[in-house]
Amino acid sequence: MTTRTLTAPAHWIGGESVAGGADTIDVVNPATGEVIAAVPAGTAAEVDKAVAAATAALPGWAGTDVAERAAIVQRISDGLQTRTGEIADTITAEMGAPITLSRRAQAGLPVAVTASLAGLAADFPWTEEIGNALIVREPIGVVGAITPWNFPLQQIVTKVVPAMLAGNTVVLKPSEIAPLNARILAEAAEEAGLPAGVFNIVYGTGPVVGEAITAHPGIDMVSFTGSTQAGKRISVAASDTVKRVALELGGKSANVILDDADLAQAVVLGVSSAWINGGQVCGAWTRMLVPAAKHDEAIELAIAAAEKYTVGDPTDETTRIGPLASEAQRQRVTGYIERGIADGATVAIGGPGRPDGLATGAYVRPTIFANVDPNAVIAQEEIFGPVLSVIPYTDEDQAVEIANSTVYGLSGAVFGEAEHALAIAKRLRTGKVDINGPEMNLLAPFGGYKQSGNGREMGRFGLEEFLEVKSIGR
Known part of the structure; x- marks a missing residue:
């Protein structure tokens, strides 16, 4: 078996690589047990920087015409398409998915999902009238996304892409087990013309970086996919700031x-x-x-x-x-x-x-x-x-x-x-x-009943998760 050594990424904050401290987290190839890369072990300080960058970018991005946001999202899909080989190889190395599955699903699905979301924008009811009320759908603000390792890039795009299409800015904590693919998305987004600060990445563990994101007063919503146990903890930590929480948790289908x-x-x-x-x-x-x-x-x-x-x-x-x-x-x-x-x-x-x-x-x-x-x-x-x-x-x-x-x-x-x-x-x-x-x-919604979580991902329902609804009486 040939082990591929991968570049160790830095955090991505405000459109720039930001080096972390001395502590790092090894990325281990589960097929061989070998360390193939390391990512910085982020802290609350890096989360603060990322939230500041996302907050600064929010007015400009939220004010960008929806058609332009959708065009950028489509270019991100195109950029991921050109990188499918790199994505598949990376995910196979960091979490062990068979290469044929990685090409078809681990790399292929993020391309297709991103394109499907871009295609929703033109016909989505961003505004509508109900009697004498104008109903306006607006960005929530700064979104914290915390994602798992099993379908790492797919889980990232099902949160990050609709959040950005809706006009929000994002701080992402990818899984520390399979973190390397997130930087590929950042590079594709930068090439697509996404403004600096709209998408930020802070690497680290759940108890440190995930907790800091969830409790941060500058984050308006947290979207999490992972275990039911971790989802319960996120609900508690987010309650102090009464932020919106979307949870996609375990299953026993x-x-x-x-x-x-x-x-x-x-x-x-x-x-x-x-x-x-x-x-x-x-x-x-x-x-x-x-x-x-x-x-x-x-x-x-x-x-x-x-x-x-x-x-x-x-x-x-x-x-x-x-x-x-x-x-x-x-x-x-x-x-x-x-x-x-x-x-x-x-x-x-x-x-x-x-x-x-x-x-x-x-x-x-x-x-x-x-x-x-x-x-x-x-x-x-x-x-x-x-x-x-x-x-x-x-x-x-x-x-x-x-x-x-x-x-x-x-x-x-x-x-x-x-x-x-x-x-x-x-x-x-x-x-x-x-x-x-x-x-x-x-385009069909995905999400759970009971302790499998709340909220929905994919398609129109997934886009609506990242929007506030305002009623203006006239």
């Missing part, structure tokens, strides 16, 4: 396979959702609910599908599952696999330990559990690894009850005859449901 479904299709797509990106997807369908009479057949189909998932070097074109993003994540996921066995679930494929031939790196054995109790820990808690729980049900009411039984409500799926599946989908307490595996819709 159910794939409900009905008796009239194409079982083979439902199982193949279900395994794919549970295992894509090494299972490190908040909306992954990690619980497969099947009629009890079809449980064993579903397990056989799942095993057959699983055997096609090559685990290994993420730079290899044939690899479908690479390492998890860190050694800490490997240990966490392994602990859940061991807990599943201890609680009596049957291992259909996989299990604890490392895959054969992979004695080093953050690798786990992709695992499918059969006959899982719906109340078991592995069926209730977010694992964030390639672990699928297959749960039998006796009737559809029980299937809906099981699907809705966790504290989460982010995503899910139903497979079956179209109208039948739609009726079940409407009963699920979750923000997004796919019926029979449709194509991804970049």
Whole structure:
């Protein structure tokens, strides 16, 4: 395996590189355990500088014509497009996504999402009239964005781009596990003509930089994607300044396979959702609910599908599952696999330990559990690894009850005859449901019910999150 050494970025504040202090954070290639770069360990002082730069840039950017803001956003998309190879290589190196997935999704989705948002501006109802009131949608102000490591650049653009399109300025804290891709976006934005100070990056940890952003009186809104535990902390820290908080948190999504479904299709797509990106997807369908009479057949189909998932070097074109993003994540996921066995679930494929031939790196054995109790820990808690729980049900009411039984409500799926599946989908307490595996819709909203968070991302709904609504009576 060839390890690529990457340039260590400085903070990006007010359109300039700003060196941090002596403390740095190593960026580790999870496939090899080697340090490939380091970023500055930011402090509250750098956050203060970034907020000052964003505040200074706000009047000019908010006053810029919407068409010009949209044109800059489109040029950012174009700039990312020219850098897809660099983005894919960088993300594969810093968090272990297989290179084919990195090209298609880790690099490809940010390009497409940014372009889709640029295209919204012309027809968006920036103003409207309701009776004698003029309704005006205005920027919130300075937005703090705190993003995760699993789809790092995609998560950044789903916050930063609509915030900027709405006329806000932004201070971003990318994940310290996968921080290097953020600077690529900054370079593309600068080349696109984005004014200095509109987009700022402060590297660092959540307890230091994330906390400083969340509590800062100069930040008007915080948009966070990450664990439910961290989201709760952000809500508390933001409460003193009563700023708006948008949270996209954990999930334990159910794939409900009905008796009239194409079982083979439902199982193949279900395994794919549970295992894509090494299972490190908040909306992954990690619980497969099947009629009890079809449980064993579903397990056989799942095993057959699983055997096609090559685990290994993420730079290899044939690899479908690479390492998890860190050694800490490997240990966490392994602990859940061991807990599943201890609680009596049957291992259909996989299990604890490392895959054969992979004695080093953050690798786990992709695992499918059969006959899982719906109340078991592995069926209730977010694992964030390639672990699928297959749960039998006796009737559809029980299937809906099981699907809705966790504290989460982010995503899910139903497979079956179209109208039948739609009726079940409407009963699920979750923000997004796919019926029979449709194509991804970049303009449809994404976000959760319950402890999966609040607010919505993507498309018009994602843009509205970053706008205040003013009523002017006349």
